[in-house]
Amino acid sequence: MSNKGRVLVLDDDPPVLEILGDVLSYLDYEPVLTRRGEDTIDAFRMQSLTGKPFDLVILDLTVKDGLGGRDVIGLLMIIDPDVRALVSSGMVNDPVVENYRAYGFCGLVPKPFTVEELSEVLEKAIRKE
Numbered sequence: 001m002s003n004k005g006r007v008l009v010l011d012d013d014p015p016v017l018e019i020l021g022d023v024l025s026y027l028d029y030e031p032v033l034t035r036r037g038e039d040t041i042d043a044f045r046m047q048s049l050t051g052k053p054f055d056l057v058i059l060d061l062t063v064k065d066g067l068g069g070r071d072v073i074g075l076l077m078i079i080d081p082d083v084r085a086l087v088s089s090g091m092v093n094d095p096v097v098e099n100y101r102a103y104g105f106c107g108l109v110p111k112p113f114t115v116e117e118l119s120e121v122l123e124k125a126i127r128k129e
Contacts (some may be wrong), residue, residue, distance in 0.1 A: 003030045004028045005056060006056075007024065009057075010037060010054070010069065016111075017033050023118060024122075041067070056126060057083060060090065061091060061096055062091065069128075070096050084106050088108075098116035109121055
């Protein structure tokens, strides 16, 4: 089965994570889902070591009881300075959302989002626009 790319996702809200996984599959991406920032970092590191890194990472900005997107992106950039990551958040006034590129993100997935909006952001990020 061919796909558009492998996407690592961090979101601590199980229903959101499940829906996001389903939407990514529907859009022809191969999702790998994590609920904790630490697990996201581990999965990213393992894939980088195998020579098959993720094509894209989607990081929820706020994660209860663990590392959120702001902390995780910094650690992922140490592992791979060329990491392509999208920040996902409903907090429009957060400095990371307002200036995501300054924090190492290549794009924004604002919550809530439609399938079409997500598809467009993913396509741009994968094409490195």
